[in-house]
Amino acid sequence: MTEHTLEVAGVAIDTRHWIGGERVASVGTFTDVSPIDGTVLGEIARGGPAEAAAAVAAAKAAFPGWAATPRAERARLLHAIADGVEKRIEELAIVETADNGALLRSHRRGVMPRVAHNFRFFADWLLKLDHEDFETRGHTNHVSWDPAGPSALITPWNAPLMLSTWKVAPALAAGNTVVLKPAEWTPLTASLLADIAAEAGLPAGVLNVVQGYGAEIGDALTSHPDVRRISFTGSVPTARRIAASAAPHLTPLSLELGGKSPLLVFADADLDLAADLAVEQYDNAGQVCLAATRVLVEGSVAEEFTRRFVDKAIRLRQGDPRDETTDIGPNIHPRQLEKIDGFVQRAFAAGARAVIGGHPKDGQYYAPTLLTDVAQDSEIVQEEVFGPVLTLQTFADEDEAVRLANGTRFGLAATVATGDPERAERVSAQLVAGTVWINCFFVRDLQAPFGGSRHSGVGREGGTWSFDFYCDLKNTVTAPKGWKDHG
Known part of the structure; x- marks a missing residue:
């Protein structure tokens, strides 16, 4: 164990940020406490504007290479991450239960297998993502999904890893690089995800994980001019602040907010x-x-x-x-x-x-x-x-x-x-x-659109809808003639 490592039931977790393929400490920390019995789990690196800027810079630097990576290779790496999750389901389940208090049996049998499935689903969907060409007065229209750029993903504490990977997996599959900020009450499995992604061979800077409070590091992420997508799950008041900070740069938002169903x-x-x-x-x-x-x-x-x-x-x-x-x-x-x-x-x-x-x-x-x-x-x-x-x-x-x-x-x-x-x-x-x-509840398929109406959110994700959000859609129109003879 080191000064930057804590242990939960024998599982070692690095408490530092993951930026550009390296662990990065902060001057300050915040305390992570288990809701089960009030046990202090450890002190976590508390990031701010400097860490946010470093993470976005790393994502920006890694973006051209990742965006140019062939679909099949991106899919292979996402499956490799899923393999890593499956090897560590028990560890992830134990850590997440200690961190957020949800049932261990649910984490073992449902939630953590779903984490792996998030990566596999979007890897497979990427390989079949297509729109049939169509003609307009003899001209051919071809629709493509172009990676948009660095994405800031801000996730809640009620299902930390599952909801993080619900965003991370399609963003990576789309060819975007990612800065993930987990909720400060439940930061631990996001740190383990960084380890798993690195072990799977994901290039440095493609996935970055920063920790801290929304007002200190979250605002710095959502207002950054180099962030090209923001996906947030949480409360309506926080969503309003995020939308305001994103507005000057017209950064596209996907917001999954509260409910009173x-x-x-x-x-x-x-x-x-x-x-x-x-x-x-x-x-x-x-x-x-x-x-x-x-x-x-x-x-x-x-x-x-x-x-x-x-x-x-x-x-x-x-x-x-x-x-x-x-x-x-x-x-x-x-x-x-x-x-x-x-x-x-x-x-x-x-x-x-x-x-x-x-x-x-x-x-x-x-x-x-x-x-x-x-x-x-x-x-x-x-x-x-x-x-x-x-x-x-x-x-x-x-x-x-x-x-x-x-x-x-x-x-x-x-x-x-x-x-x-x-x-x-x-x-x-x-x-x-x-x-x-x-006559049922909580039956969820990743190919279905997911999101809310009114104050429950903006936009839909899932299946092709996720790629529509994380990408810039392009239509290329080709004339039927005008080609020179290259024979």
Whole structure:
């Protein structure tokens, strides 16, 4: 172990930045603390404008060579990174659980395999990325995807490595170089990703990782004139600041922001399935942007639905996420726990009633909560809590269900539980959402567009949509004649 290395369950992690193929220290550090029990994991290099400038310069220097790298070679290197991830799934899972408190079993079985899949998917999609030539009055049109340049990728703490690689993989596949800034509450697996990419043979400067606070290093990245793409996942207020800093250089943005998604339960639904879908919204201690936190139930079945929901919810086991039997772990930070409880206490003051929960527990754990007697215009219905807190409202008919569902400033996702396929089609067509799930939840395919409407985001990524964002699209038009004879 060195002064720049920390250890989590036997896994050594370098706490410095990764810039231009080298580890770079900073004068200052910040403390990384595990939400599981408050253990200090280590001191992390705290970057600022100087580190941001160095990382962008490294990405800019590496860009011409990486952009000119043939597609097949870029794809090969992305598959090599995926191989490296798969070899270290257990290590990555252990470290990420310690860093963000999500379930170890989920990291092992789902999240880290998805990290590898992110690289494999976009590597394979790159090789088949094509648009058929077409003619205009005898002229041939040829569409191409040209690498755009250095990309700043700013990622959240609720699924750190998976959401980082959801951005890193398509950006690299597109031929862009990358500066990745992970959330300061969960920096560790991004550092391990830098090691894995280097071991896979990714050229120096193609992937850079910098750590620190948004106001210190994030702003320096998003306002840099040499950054040609910015992708951000996080809160609406932060997105506004990023958009303002990017505006002088007209840097294209992809923003995946908050949600206040509805779950619509109609009387003809399978109520056991609907209750299971509602309980699933407590996944990751409610720290999921897509979570359907507003449960809207047809009045005639509200009492029965609530009974089934409570029967299932009270059986959830909350505790140490490293335990295989745990269903709900801690919330990420004391500040987040205080924010969650503030929402709930203000809801109580406004007349809400807790069906279950409604209070913090020991440490950074918040009891799974369902609130009823809430008004549509109340804060608890309108604002994203980002914790294990659901609200329940009733509706009389489809029109009211849709009105309530669409009655916030968000539009990230929606879930519909119904036994009538015609109703499912009719209702889903009226919902303002980037994704609608019918009788299911969180089924995600990387070839589908992903993003939000209204204040839930700008743009779509996934499949060809990712390449559309990370590239400059070019149309080359060739005349049918005018060629000289070179015979």
